[in-house]
Amino acid sequence: xxxxxxxxxxxxxxxxxxxxxxxxxxxxxxxxxxxxxxxxxxxxxxxxxxxxxxxxxxxxxxxxxxxxxxxxxxxxxxxxxxxxxxxxxxxxxxxxxxxxxxxxxxxxxxxxxxxxxxxxxxxxxxxxxxxxxxxxxxxxxxxxxxxxxxxxxxxxxxxxxxxxxxxxxxxxxxxxxxxxxxxxxxxxxxxxxxxxxxxxxxxxxxxxxxxxxxxxxxxxxxxxxxxxxxxxxxxxxxxxxxxxxxxxxxxxxxxxxxxxxxxxxxxxxxxxxxxxxxxxxxxxxxxxxxxxxxxxxxxxxxxxxxxxxxxxxxxxxxxxxxxxxxxxxxxxxxxxxxxxxxxxxxx
Amino acid sequence: xxxxxxxxxxxxxxxxxxxxxxxxxxxxxxxxxxxxxxxxxxxxxxxxxxxxxxxxxxxxxxxxxxxxxxxxxxxxxxxxxxxxxxx
Amino acid sequence: xxxxxxxxxxxxxxxxxxxxxxxxxxxxxxxxxxxxxxxxxxxxxxxxxxxxxxxxxxxxxxxxxxxxxxxxxxxxxxxxxxxxxxxxxxxxxxxxxxxxxxxxxxxxxxxxxxxxxxxxxxxxxxxxxxxxxxxxxxxxxxxxxxxxxxxxxxxxxxxxxxxxxxxxxxxxxxxxxxxxxxxxxxxxxxxxxxxxxxxxxxxxxxxxxxxxxxxxxxxxxxxxxxxxxxxxxxxxxxxxxxxxxxxxxxxxxxxxxxxxxx
Numbered sequence: 162x163x164x165x166x167x168x169x170x171x172x173x174x175x176x177x178x179x180x181x182x183x184x185x186x187x188x189x190x191x192x193x194x195x196x197x198x199x200x201x202x203x204x205x206x207x208x209x210x211x212x213x214x215x216x217x218x219x220x221x222x223x224x225x226x227x228x229x230x231x232x233x234x235x236x237x238x239x240x241x242x243x244x245x246x247x248x249x250x251x252x253x254x255x256x257x258x259x260x261x262x263x264x265x266x267x268x269x270x271x272x273x274x275x276x277x278x279x280x281x282x283x284x285x286x287x288x289x290x291x292x293x294x295x296x297x298x299x300x301x302x303x304x305x306x307x308x309x310x311x312x313x314x315x316x317x318x319x320x321x322x323x324x325x326x327x328x329x330x331x332x333x334x335x336x337x338x339x340x341x342x343x344x345x346x347x348x349x350x351x352x353x354x355x356x357x358x359x360x361x362x363x364x365x366x367x368x369x370x371x372x373x374x375x376x377x378x379x380x381x382x383x384x385x386x387x388x389x390x391x392x393x394x395x396x397x398x399x400x401x402x403x404x405x406x407x408x409x410x411x412x413x414x415x416x417x418x419x420x421x422x423x424x425x426x427x428x429x430x431x432x433x434x435x436x437x438x439x440x441x442x443x444x445x446x447x448x449x450x451x452x453x454x455x456x457x458x459x460x461x462x463x464x465x466x467x468x469x470x471x472x473x474x475x476x477x478x479x480x481x482x483x484x485x486x487x488x489x490x491x492x493x494x495x496x497x498x499x500x501x502x503x504x505x506x507x508x
Numbered sequence: 509x510x511x512x513x514x515x516x517x518x519x520x521x522x523x524x525x526x527x528x529x530x531x532x533x534x535x536x537x538x539x540x541x542x543x544x545x546x547x548x549x550x551x552x553x554x555x556x557x558x559x560x561x562x563x564x565x566x567x568x569x570x571x572x573x574x575x576x577x578x579x580x581x582x583x584x585x586x587x588x589x590x591x592x593x594x595x
Numbered sequence: 596x597x598x599x600x601x602x603x604x605x606x607x608x609x610x611x612x613x614x615x616x617x618x619x620x621x622x623x624x625x626x627x628x629x630x631x632x633x634x635x636x637x638x639x640x641x642x643x644x645x646x647x648x649x650x651x652x653x654x655x656x657x658x659x660x661x662x663x664x665x666x667x668x669x670x671x672x673x674x675x676x677x678x679x680x681x682x683x684x685x686x687x688x689x690x691x692x693x694x695x696x697x698x699x700x701x702x703x704x705x706x707x708x709x710x711x712x713x714x715x716x717x718x719x720x721x722x723x724x725x726x727x728x729x730x731x732x733x734x735x736x737x738x739x740x741x742x743x744x745x746x747x748x749x750x751x752x753x754x755x756x757x758x759x760x761x762x763x764x765x766x767x768x769x770x771x772x773x774x775x776x777x778x779x780x781x782x783x784x785x786x787x788x789x790x791x792x793x794x795x796x797x798x799x800x801x802x803x804x805x806x807x808x809x810x811x812x813x814x815x816x817x818x819x820x821x822x823x824x825x826x827x828x829x830x831x832x833x834x835x836x837x838x839x840x841x842x843x844x845x846x847x848x849x850x851x852x853x854x855x856x857x
Binding site: 377 | 648
Binding site for chain 2: 598599600601604607609610612613614615616617618619620622623626774776782783784785786787790791794826827
């Protein structure tokens with residue numbers, strides 16, 4: 162039987178919701194927050210319409226603090242669970258993410274960036290970069306961070322996030338911004354089978370076997386050292402991903418992720434038309450950062466320009482890897498990158 | 509560390525390794541059949557010991573010591589016939 | 596001869612509580628109740644933060660560690676995806692009523708079929724005896740060296756009364772778990788009535804969960820170490836002060852699993 166593919170014009174939130182259910186989402190817990198609420202609203206409709214037999218639980222929580230713990234509960238029981246939130250909500254979830262990392266609980270969080278810090282505004286920014294990649298919870302916890310640059314890619318990454326979260330048993334964050342969630346694009350829907358996950362470790366009752374312990378407390382330092390070494394080795398096995406757009410001979414290399422990367426690609430194409438050899442390096446996983454791939458891509462470049470929608474956060478990572486002067490064009494406060502402005506600065 | 513099987517009407521099976529010597533069972537026993545030992549266990553506490561013949565009479569098998577023990581140190585109160593005949 | 600041991604307890608495990616603390620008694624009752632109801636194999640315990648954290652070293656059942664105060668939310672998550680599992684948490688008064696009050700109220704208000712065993716010893720036990728939301732007026736703790744001033748910190752929180760204001764919880768009960776010391780002519784005799792009542796409450800709460808309702812039991816226990824009393828004095832205090840401030844009783848029993856009247 163051949164799975165048919167259809168092309169549809171979908172809003173980002175709608176596409177992500179459908180992709181999540183098709184990929185085997187079993188439980189959604191969420192608390193509304195602009196600009197992520199549309200994902201939740203769409204999932205409410207899909208749940209009410211019984212789009213999938215597996216999608217049994219849809220739950221509006223009382224706070225983001227409760228959301229992350231509901232996710233941890235469902236994740237600890239070995240079910241694919243997801244939430245969508247935005248910066249202020251993710252701050253509240255940081256506690257649970259830290260526990261989930263040490264307890265090795267799989268969970269997926271879609272973080273729709275908004276302007277920050279504080280309440281900021283609800284316009285698109287990429288201001289959570291440092292938070293999600295460097296300081297996701299206390300005690301050095303971390304999670305795999307994926308950044309899609311199109312709706313089509315976001316749909317694929319939801320499926321990938323479910324697989325990765327169970328393969329490595331750790332939190333996976335899809336870092337996106339209000340543009341991708343709210344814009345409409347033509348997408349192809351792959352009607353594939355739901356993902357298969359391994360759940361023999363999960364706490365559902367010991368069922369006449371050995372009991373399952375989902376735990377994050379190890380009072381004995383020597384024991385905890387072993388656990389931390391194990392977690393660190395697991396982390397090292399996560400493969401970074403990236404995309405190169407006309408990098409090979411690029412003298413001006415833009416480094417950008419998410420929606421900024423698409424704008425950078427447009428600028429690069431434009432610059433090539435004007436005789437400037439430009440290219441774009443786009444990290445797909447922000448954590449682990451594809452540093453070696455970046456060094457490889459930046460071999461021939463004279464200028465490295467980081468374009469991001471914040472005051473300059475990824476630029477530190479880029480600087481760390483390429484170890485030379487890096488320029489940056491920051492777009493702050495919810496203003497998204499303008500091709501003209503990029504071209505102006507790169508002439 | 510379990511008690512040897514005594515050929516009497518009732519026996520209280522004590523896991524002395526778990527006992528923390530809180531004396532709740534000692535004070536809860538109506539016949540005063542339980543008392544703290546002179547020696548200490550691995551945790552460093554004087555553990556509880558069972559005497560069939562208490563200060564106020566013989567053990568009646570009332571199970572109170574099992575109910576009140578907070579450390580699950582008193583594992584079981586068994587009748588003597590069961591204790592003697594059981595394999 | 597073969598010694599019968601509870602299957603939900605590790606054979607050589609020693610619980611982590613101080614001598615005389617009824618927290619261990621509560622864990623034993625849970626193990627006994629799981630055995631009596633035949634649900635050990637599908638039980639999932641959610642551990643909270645506090646003295647109940649290290650229960651996983653004693654109880655041989657599935658265990659999920661929750662962040663401080665979030666056990667009801669974790670239980671909701673597990674119960675939603677695994678309706679067959681028997682999910683319960685042992686929380687302290689600080690965990691359940693201070694940092695985790697919102698999670699507790701929401702789990703109760705939704706009527707999620709889970710069970711919360713709340714051990715109320717009126718102080719923060721594991722951190723060394725600081726003021727808890729349940730500390731009665733005038734009680735001396737590490738953070739209230741001259742006694743709790745309810746003018747500033749407000750009166751203690753009555754959790755059973757609070758949850759009784761919600762319509763969905765099915766079983767709410769408060770019992771004293773500390774044995775009552777009775778002064779005889781020549782010695783002190785501990786009563787076993789409290790322990791038996793507490794065990795019945797544990798069984799009833801789990802039965803209520805099996806029948807599909809939210810159950811909550813508050814146990815008035817002692818913390819002789821942090822109260823800085825002898826074991827005997829702490830038991831007296833639990834009966835003379837705790838039980839007066841927090842009158843025990845059956846607040847709700849929708850399914851009639853408990854015939855005891857308050």
